[in-house]
Structures are given as C-alpha cells and as structure tokens.
Amino acid sequence: MNPFRLRRTRPLTPTERVLRLRRRISLLFALTSAVGLVAMAVFAVRSDSGRWREQLDHSMDADTSWALGLLETDEEGRLDTGVLADNVNTACPPLTVLLVSDADPDRLTVQHAPAKPCLTVSRGTVLAAGRAAVRADEVRAFDRRTASGAPVRVFAQPFYAPDAAGDEPPQGVLVTVADATAEQARHQRLVWLVSGGCAVLVLLSAAVGHLLSGRAVRPALTALAQQEAFLADAAHDLRTPAASLRTLAETALRGETDSAEVHRRTLRLAEGMGGLVDGLLTRARLMSGTATPARQLLRLDQLVEAVVEEVVEGATEEVAEGVAGKGPTAGHRVRVEAADTVVLADPDLVRRAVGNLLGNALTHGHAPGVPADVLITVAGDGTLTVEDAGPGLPPEVAGALFERFRSGSGSTGLGLSIASWVAHAHGGTLTADRGERGGARFVLRLPTPD
CATH class of the missing domain: 3.30.450 (Beta-Lactamase)
Structure with missing residues (x-):
C-alpha cells in the first residue's frame, strides 16, 4: 500500500482546516490583486505602444504630405x-x-x-x-x-x-x-518598469493578504486552542478520580470494605470531582474571556479571613468524622496578618484565587508527616502574600509554575494556573519566590481604587 496515499486521505484537524482556509484566502487576495494589476499594466503598455507609433505616423504623414506638393x-x-x-x-x-x-x-x-x-x-x-x-x-x-x-x-x-x-x-x-530605436528603447524601459512594479505590488499584496487573513482566523485558532486545552485538562484531571471511583465501586461489590467507609470515600471523591470540574470551567471561561471580572470595592482582608475560616472549619469536620490526618488541612497551622485593605476586584474570582494559593501551601508547603505552617499577609497596597515553611520551589518547575499540570503530584495542577489567570484578569500579578523561612512565597497583587 502506498504510504503517500494514506497521508493524503488522513482527515484534517480543525486547526489544519483553518490554516488551509487562511492559505486560500491569502492566495485569493493575491490573485485578485494580480489580475487587477496585470490588467492595468497591459492597458498602460498598449497605450504607450500606440502613442509612440501614432506620433511617428503623424510626423511621417506631414513629411509625405509636403512632398506630395512638390510632385x-x-x-x-x-x-x-x-x-x-x-x-x-x-x-x-x-x-x-x-x-x-x-x-x-x-x-x-x-x-x-x-x-x-x-x-x-x-x-x-x-x-x-x-x-x-x-x-x-x-x-x-x-x-x-x-x-x-x-x-x-x-x-x-x-x-x-x-x-x-x-x-x-x-x-x-x-x-x-x-x-524607431529611441521610441522602442523608451517603451521597453516602460515595460520593464511596469512589470517590476506589478511584481512588487503583487508580492506586497500577498504579504498584506497573508497578514489580514492571519488576523481574520486568529480568533478561530485561539478558540480551537482553548477548546483543545480544555479537553486535555478534562481528560487529564478526570482520569484519576474516575479510576479511583471505579476501583472503590468494585471493592464495594466484592464486600471487602465497610459500607460506611465506602460512602465517605465516595462522597469525598464526588466533592473532589465537582471542585475539579468547577475549576476547569472557571479556567476555560477566564481563557476565553467569557468570565469577565465583575469588579467592585472589596475588603481583601475580610475575604482572606473568611477563606481561612472555611478551610479551618473543613478540617474540624474531617476530624469529627473520624478521618483526621486524611484531609489536606488536618493538623496544619494557618496564621493571618491583615491590614485594612480595599481592592477593586471580583469577589468570587479573588476568593477562588486565595483558596487555591492556600490549598497549594497546605498540600505542598511542608515535609511528609509534618504539619504545614502557613502565614498569610495582607498589605494596604492590595498585596496578598502566602508563605509556607516547606521545602521551597523545585528549580525545574520555577519557570513554568503557573502553567497547567505544574503544581506537583497529588493535585490537579490547575490551582496556581487559575490564580495566575485571576490576577492577570484584574490587571494584577502573581509571582513566586523563596520565602524568609525557606519555603515558597506567593505574592498576589490586585489593583486598589484611585
């Protein structure tokens, strides 16, 4: 079987179809410009050719008319x-x-x-x-x-x-x-000049057409890239909890686990998958621009304290259910030092960003078997600092820390990515470096009202 035939019959991806459309638009633009320019060039050349011949004929007609009078x-x-x-x-x-x-x-x-x-x-x-x-x-x-x-x-x-x-x-x-030597030489120079000008203009129009077609298809390519990224995120992040849920169901069917424990683990998996789907949707909306921040005056210090309180309450409930040590916040210490701070931001998006930063610190900001010690500082200039006492940031992930799937093992890899998108959506920044206690320090800066 001919491998080239198989290659030609391979279905094109959506991105390849859009790029092929761009090439066709560029080619059509260049051909249209070329046809118009060539038509004008032919008209100009023919007009000049007829003009110099007419001038010579008029001069010779005057000479022969005068000569006729002498016959x-x-x-x-x-x-x-x-x-x-x-x-x-x-x-x-x-x-x-x-x-x-x-x-x-x-x-x-x-x-x-x-x-x-x-x-x-x-x-x-x-x-x-x-x-x-x-x-x-x-x-x-x-x-x-x-x-x-x-x-x-x-x-x-x-x-x-x-x-x-x-x-x-x-x-x-x-x-x-x-x-007619001088006239034909001048006409030939005109032909070369017009031909060269047409070639340059056709190339210029092709470049302009390629640029314009690129701008025209850019939104489609961006949408396709966002769609592919969303599908990749969903496939990557849902595969592990789905497999865990299936294993748990198979174990329950064999009667190897207490039903109450199965229910608790199923509930935790369902809550985790729900949060994961919510995070995927939030990131997709932020990337596509559909989730525009509903900015309003917001007390950042109060919001941070509320987020920390929710996390602490969640840890207390885990202990009450008899699963202490299994949750991400069990036994950890979270301190807040906040000054009165007003920022101009979307409360829901900022709440998610703060929760993601805190969750990342509680998950990765400590050594195995040692409770995390997290310090959150809110300054009056709209700066939020989340610092832990853990091992710090690995050098190999420091440059791409806010990309998806970069948070480390045991998490979805979307938390820091979403926090970074929230910061940039508000015109702020999110940076990471080494803290004074040797752990990781994340600094989120949000705009304040003028």
Whole structure:
C-alpha cells in the first residue's frame, strides 16, 4: 500500500482546516490583486505602444504630405520628381516614390529612390508597404527592421493624378521610413518598469493578504486552542478520580470494605470531582474571556479571613468524622496578618484565587508527616502574600509554575494556573519566590481604587 496515499486521505484537524482556509484566502487576495494589476499594466503598455507609433505616423504623414506638393506632371501626364529631388533631402529620412502600373495595380515601379539613404530597408519591404496602401486606398504604416536589425517605422501614402475622378485608383504611393530605436528603447524601459512594479505590488499584496487573513482566523485558532486545552485538562484531571471511583465501586461489590467507609470515600471523591470540574470551567471561561471580572470595592482582608475560616472549619469536620490526618488541612497551622485593605476586584474570582494559593501551601508547603505552617499577609497596597515553611520551589518547575499540570503530584495542577489567570484578569500579578523561612512565597497583587 502506498504510504503517500494514506497521508493524503488522513482527515484534517480543525486547526489544519483553518490554516488551509487562511492559505486560500491569502492566495485569493493575491490573485485578485494580480489580475487587477496585470490588467492595468497591459492597458498602460498598449497605450504607450500606440502613442509612440501614432506620433511617428503623424510626423511621417506631414513629411509625405509636403512632398506630395512638390510632385509635378509634364505635358504628357507623366510624373516628374525633379522638383522633389531638388528641394527635399529624400535620403534622410528615406523617401521613395512608386508608380502604379495601369495594367496591374499590384505592380509597382520605382520612380524615385535615394541613392544613399540613412536607413536601409529592403526593396521588398518598400514595395510591400506600397502595395498595402494601394490596395487599401489609404495610408498604411508598419513596424519593420533595417538590414542591420534596427527597428523602423515604414509609412506609405497613396497619391492620385491631378485630373483623376473620385473612383480612380491611386497613381502612385510615397513610402518613407523613420527610425524607431529611441521610441522602442523608451517603451521597453516602460515595460520593464511596469512589470517590476506589478511584481512588487503583487508580492506586497500577498504579504498584506497573508497578514489580514492571519488576523481574520486568529480568533478561530485561539478558540480551537482553548477548546483543545480544555479537553486535555478534562481528560487529564478526570482520569484519576474516575479510576479511583471505579476501583472503590468494585471493592464495594466484592464486600471487602465497610459500607460506611465506602460512602465517605465516595462522597469525598464526588466533592473532589465537582471542585475539579468547577475549576476547569472557571479556567476555560477566564481563557476565553467569557468570565469577565465583575469588579467592585472589596475588603481583601475580610475575604482572606473568611477563606481561612472555611478551610479551618473543613478540617474540624474531617476530624469529627473520624478521618483526621486524611484531609489536606488536618493538623496544619494557618496564621493571618491583615491590614485594612480595599481592592477593586471580583469577589468570587479573588476568593477562588486565595483558596487555591492556600490549598497549594497546605498540600505542598511542608515535609511528609509534618504539619504545614502557613502565614498569610495582607498589605494596604492590595498585596496578598502566602508563605509556607516547606521545602521551597523545585528549580525545574520555577519557570513554568503557573502553567497547567505544574503544581506537583497529588493535585490537579490547575490551582496556581487559575490564580495566575485571576490576577492577570484584574490587571494584577502573581509571582513566586523563596520565602524568609525557606519555603515558597506567593505574592498576589490586585489593583486598589484611585
């Protein structure tokens, strides 16, 4: 089986389809611009080509018209070119007088030709131009080349006998030649200039189209990236509690565990999964911008004290249920040093950020088997500091601490990520460094009212 065929038939991902759409939009924009520019360039080149030819033809028409006034006929009606040869330099520009045969209109004879013309064209070229003018019974002009290959313009003007009637054929034709080297060189420079300008403009329009199409599809790519991140978060975080819940159910079915203990563990897993789903949804809303902060004046010190009280009460309930030492707050110490502080923020989002920072300190801010000692400080400038006495921040995760799945083992990895998003959503910051007691110190700064 051909592997390239399999590669071509592979379904495109949503991101690849959006990128392919961007390429098509860029190509369509460039093609549309190219068609318009090429059409304008062709029009400009053709207009210039017709203009310089028209100028040469007008100049040669004036010369041949003046030369016609110098043609005379003798008493027998024969054409006399003596006056023309005596008064006009027919060598430059070359001027040839041809007579039309009465028996055969296509047969032309040379009545006068310059001995040493400044532009040498073949005799056949002169006769062909004259025949064309006689057949059309009007002026004719052609682009030709000299014997040396230089471009020239050949102009033929028929003339008539003095007593000729209106329907009689021409008596002869004057053929003159003009040098077109300068005009064609200038026209060629114009062609190159227009072609180069069109190429540059097409490339510029392609770049602009690529930029505009990139901006147009950027929201779609952002939405797809957020969707993929949310799905990855959900799959990653729900896999472990779901597996634990299934194991617990299988154990209960085999009757290996007390039913009351099964119920308590099931309840804790359900509460944990509920908090996990809530955290995933909050992070997804923050990333997509749908959860805009409902800012209001908020006493940060009171909110922190309420969050700490809820955590302590939760630890007390765990002890009362006979599961002391199993909860994240059992036996730990949390101290609060808060000054009266007013910030401009969303209470729900700030409550979640403070809870996540405190939960992270209680989970990771102590050595195994040793209760955590957490100090929370609230300053009047809107700064909240959560410091523990644990082992500190590992160097390998310090640079990506606020990314998802970076909080360490035993947690979802979303707490610090959500806290960072809350800080940035309010125009604040969340930083982490080493505290004075050797543990980790997180500093959350929120804006204060002016």
